[in-house]
Amino acid sequence: MATLQKQPANRIMQIEKQNRPASQSNGNGMTVSYNLDVSSVNSLAFAKLLCNLFVWVVAYYVVALVYRCVLDDASQKMFARISNHLDDKLGYIPLTFMLGFFVTIVVDRWKQIFNNIGFIENVALSVCSLIRGSDNNVRLARRSIIRYIVLSQVGLHQSFHFRDFFLVLVFRDISMRVRRRFPTMKSLVEAGFLFENELQDLEASKLGYNKYWVPINWANTLICRMHTQKYLETPVSLNNVLNNVKEFRVTLEQLCKYDWVPIPIAYPQVVFLAVRMYFLVCLVSRQYIIHEFNDESPVVYLPRWLDEVAEALLNPLGEDDDDFEGNWIIDKNIETGMAIVDEAHDVCPILHVDRFSSPQFVPMYSEQSAQHAVNKLTGSASHVESVPKPYKIQLQLHRPTRKF
Numbered sequence: 001m002a003t004l005q006k007q008p009a010n011r012i013m014q015i016e017k018q019n020r021p022a023s024q025s026n027g028n029g030m031t032v033s034y035n036l037d038v039s040s041v042n043s044l045a046f047a048k049l050l051c052n053l054f055v056w057v058v059a060y061y062v063v064a065l066v067y068r069c070v071l072d073d074a075s076q077k078m079f080a081r082i083s084n085h086l087d088d089k090l091g092y093i094p095l096t097f098m099l100g101f102f103v104t105i106v107v108d109r110w111k112q113i114f115n116n117i118g119f120i121e122n123v124a125l126s127v128c129s130l131i132r133g134s135d136n137n138v139r140l141a142r143r144s145i146i147r148y149i150v151l152s153q154v155g156l157h158q159s160f161h162f163r164d165f166f167l168v169l170v171f172r173d174i175s176m177r178v179r180r181r182f183p184t185m186k187s188l189v190e191a192g193f194l195f196e197n198e199l200q201d202l203e204a205s206k207l208g209y210n211k212y213w214v215p216i217n218w219a220n221t222l223i224c225r226m227h228t229q230k231y232l233e234t235p236v237s238l239n240n241v242l243n244n245v246k247e248f249r250v251t252l253e254q255l256c257k258y259d260w261v262p263i264p265i266a267y268p269q270v271v272f273l274a275v276r277m278y279f280l281v282c283l284v285s286r287q288y289i290i291h292e293f294n295d296e297s298p299v300v301y302l303p304r305w306l307d308e309v310a311e312a313l314l315n316p317l318g319e320d321d322d323d324f325e326g327n328w329i330i331d332k333n334i335e336t337g338m339a340i341v342d343e344a345h346d347v348c349p350i351l352h353v354d355r356f357s358s359p360q361f362v363p364m365y366s367e368q369s370a371q372h373a374v375n376k377l378t379g380s381a382s383h384v385e386s387v388p389k390p391y392k393i394q395l396q397l398h399r400p401t402r403k404f
Helices: 009-019 022-026 035-040 043-070 073-092 095-115 121-130 136-154 176-181 185-191 196-204 213-228 235-260 266-285 304-313 326-343
Strands: 157-161 164-168
Touching (some): 043 073, 095 235, 095 266, 121 136, 121 235, 121 326, 136 235, 176 326, 185 196, 213 235, 266 304
16 A cells, blocks of 8 residues: 655645635635625615516516507406406416425435535545554555545446547536546546546446445455554454445435436426416416406516526526536545544644633623523423422322223
């Protein structure tokens, strides 16, 4: 097994900055985190969200002007009959039910995909804590385990195309951003996720299905070798590490399933068409009719925004501003995992006696937060006095339940 020279922490940080994608340095193409901005900006900033409403309102008043100023009396009466007929039949489109059900499906799918994005910390911490040893071979084994697992997240798939065998790496198959970053297997070798001999081993296999499992198998084999060589001492420790690797693999499997079987395309098409047809019909059916008494103010119902929410969340692994950052996840996992299993291995600060054991200890707050009262966790019935004082309670046995 090859030896590994340990690099200073500042040198590692320099290498990480050099290898970081340009999109992370200039902010282009990154997920827009707007939670803090929404809580602090003024209300005029929300005018940017009203573009579709503005277009629809303009079209509505254009139809109103044509109806009132261009059409003659006979045409206006015909328009009124058409408008009333469309307004009566508009209820046949179950738009609220369709949109509510569709948005629920899309949001639940979005949450499941987000919850199955694997983070390396559990695997790395178990490898760091349970595989003991500081010699170069053990350090290299720990680092290789992390590299193999992140490589499986980058993903492995094989297929045949014009008789030429090629591999395409889970995030490369489901995220266009990752695929553009790693267009070929050679790019993975250049990025350091693979070595030439490992690539040759992958290409030597003639399996006609995806190979996401191969790096996981390498990692499991290496973990078992560490157990055989007594660096991973007990079977319980071995089982703990293998279970963490298995859980990481299961998250990748779930991502593949969600990408492989999307929502049946007929359902989004029907919903999107129904929403657009609904608002197209509303341009005529919701007009004020001349010579008719209207005792209610016009109600502008905008389920179109719910439709846009569903469209934006339908493919969270796409290339929109609010889609998930596959490249960032890969970079974060490889850098964090390597730091945990190498730099943080067997590291613990000097121990000190803490202040919390002192009987005089009082919780400390900042000057600003100390001005607010802290409400204690109190049960709803804790202050109820069921018996007046002074009192004496006499306990007795419970009466047996009557049998029928």
